[in-house]
Amino acid sequence: MTTTAETSELLNLRSVVLSNLQYQHYWTDIKLLDTQADLDENAPTNPLSRPMIYGRPPEQLYSSEPSSSSSSSALSSTTTPTTKSSSSERPPADMEYVLPVHLTEKLSLRAWASVFDNLPTPSGGDDANKKRIVVAVVSGDSTVVYYIMHDGIVKPRQN
Amino acid sequence: MADDAPKPRICVNYVAGRYLVYDVNDIAYLRTTWHMCGTLFGTLPQAQQQNIFLGLPLELMQEEARLLVDQRVAMIVDDSLAHREAVKALSETDKADILALKTQEQDKLTLANKEESLKRKEAAIENAKASGKWKTKPAKVAEPTPNQAEEGSLFAGGSDKVSEDVGGTGGDELVSTGQRTSPDDGGQRQYIIPMASSAIGSHSLRLPREAEHVPNPPDARYQVYKYLQSLGYFMSPGLRFGCQFVAYPGDPLRFHSHFLVKSLQWDEELSILDLVGGGRLGTGVKKAWMMAGLEQADTAGANADELEDPGVRTFCIEWAGFG
Numbered sequence: 001m002t003t004t005a006e007t008s009e010l011l012n013l014r015s016v017v018l019s020n021l022q023y024q025h026y027w028t029d030i031k032l033l034d035t036q037a038d039l040d041e042n043a044p045t046n047p048l049s050r051p052m053i054y055g056r057p058p059e060q061l062y063s064s065e066p067s068s069s070s071s072s073s074a075l076s077s078t079t080t081p082t083t084k085s086s087s088s089e090r091p092p093a094d095m096e097y098v099l100p101v102h103l104t105e106k107l108s109l110r111a112w113a114s115v116f117d118n119l120p121t122p123s124g125g126d127d128a129n130k131k132r133i134v135v136a137v138v139s140g141d142s143t144v145v146y147y148i149m150h151d152g153i154v155k156p157r158q159n
Numbered sequence: 160m161a162d163d164a165p166k167p168r169i170c171v172n173y174v175a176g177r178y179l180v181y182d183v184n185d186i187a188y189l190r191t192t193w194h195m196c197g198t199l200f201g202t203l204p205q206a207q208q209q210n211i212f213l214g215l216p217l218e219l220m221q222e223e224a225r226l227l228v229d230q231r232v233a234m235i236v237d238d239s240l241a242h243r244e245a246v247k248a249l250s251e252t253d254k255a256d257i258l259a260l261k262t263q264e265q266d267k268l269t270l271a272n273k274e275e276s277l278k279r280k281e282a283a284i285e286n287a288k289a290s291g292k293w294k295t296k297p298a299k300v301a302e303p304t305p306n307q308a309e310e311g312s313l314f315a316g317g318s319d320k321v322s323e324d325v326g327g328t329g330g331d332e333l334v335s336t337g338q339r340t341s342p343d344d345g346g347q348r349q350y351i352i353p354m355a356s357s358a359i360g361s362h363s364l365r366l367p368r369e370a371e372h373v374p375n376p377p378d379a380r381y382q383v384y385k386y387l388q389s390l391g392y393f394m395s396p397g398l399r400f401g402c403q404f405v406a407y408p409g410d411p412l413r414f415h416s417h418f419l420v421k422s423l424q425w426d427e428e429l430s431i432l433d434l435v436g437g438g439r440l441g442t443g444v445k446k447a448w449m450m451a452g453l454e455q456a457d458t459a460g461a462n463a464d465e466l467e468d469p470g471v472r473t474f475c476i477e478w479a480g481f482g
Contacts, residue, residue: 103435109474110425137434137435155447158445
């Protein structure tokens with residue numbers, strides 16, 4: 001579907017995001033996703049419509065809150081960056097899927113839906129069938145901003 | 160509101176392109192049963208800037224009006240037509256009866272006013288006597304009549320307009336009879352602008368008949384509205400947050416809103432900058448920005464238009480907390 005020129009553009013975009021995640025935001029366990037087989041071993045090796053990144057942020061990015069006690073801890077861990085002391089006790093943060101996009105792009109709901117439809121359904125948890133991605137928006141001066149996008153209705157973290 | 164009997168359909172009045180509800184019971188019903196709050200925008204007619212809280216009528220969004228019509232909960236009534244038809248349906252005796260009723264009310268009011276001013280006068284005299292100033296100005300207190308008469312003529316001047324509004328097309332006749340039946344003390348009368356104009360006495364001034372007009376909001380918006388409403392969300396206009404709807408998880412009196420909703424067609428392209436703007440604004444006010452639309456089958460599929468269950472799909476966006 002995509003031409004080779006577009007593909008190489010998307011790959012360049014990803015390399016910008018990759019180095020930003022690695023060296024500015026200290027993500028670890030980073031893996032590049034190019035085909036459906038990279039997402040799911042049993043899937044065919046069809047190329048993804050857009051290349052993605054799979055990696056682990058230094059701190060938990062988002063917690064679905066099954067109980068009230070964990071909701072408060074989720075809030076503090078995401079909003080206050082000064083809670084690094086107990087990092088050894090806490091379990092490692094969840095792995096996240098990152099989708100690099102350029103600021104000048106225009107995407108339809110169909111395009112967003114196809115990104116989510118390729119992702120495996122997360123196992124466990126109350127919001128088990130709620131998928132999420134991190135959208136990495138790259139601008140011309142290589143500034144990268146990150147947004148969490150959920151598939152479906154998910155209550156905002158701070159509310 | 161009887162529990163067993165089927166509720167008669169609510170009148171949603173169509174006035175100059177807006178959908179208005181006048182009845183406070185209907186408004187309570189819409190809020191509790193249909194999760195519709197609408198927007199109150201009525202002011203005091205004499206002092207628009209003196210009230211902080213607005214009152215009746217309640218304005219509904221296009222989507223709300225449409226949903227109520229689709230669910231057969233409400234019917235759209237063309238407001239001006241409803242009044243015009245009712246006035247046409249009145250007979251001469253009805254009109255005379257209405258006029259008599261109004262005159263009676265006005266006379267009652269005049270009497271009450273007279274009594275009150277008499278009392279005030281007496282009180283003023285008492286006061287003056289008590290403070291010892293009575294001797295110096297008896298004339299002033301005793302002659303407030305020219306003043307009053309002037310007031311009376313002021314009201315009489317405005318009287319034509321008032322009766323014309325009530326009378327509608329048959330107004331001229333009403334006015335002329337009015338002048339004939341109030342010969343001498345008509346100048347003293349105060350004209351009453353009725354609060355509820357749906358009836359005077361037993362005479363209805365509105366014939367609520369279903370209008371042919373059907374609210375027709377853009378389809379993407381309506382589908383998204385209907386979907387979130389069916390999940391129990393209270394939706395309100397999104398102007399304050401630069402979106403189409405603000406979605407509350409319960410009554411807005413109890414909850415903060417959760418989502419700033421933007422509806423899109425399935426293949427409508429949205430610039431990434433809009434997504435960033437929405438996400439950043441939403442996170443700034445502790446909400447999430449939501450884009451939603453009715454899912455369509457892949458056009459690659461042979462029977463694209465025979466999609467079995469076209470549901471609304473939603474995506475919620477928040478700032479990730481870094482970058």
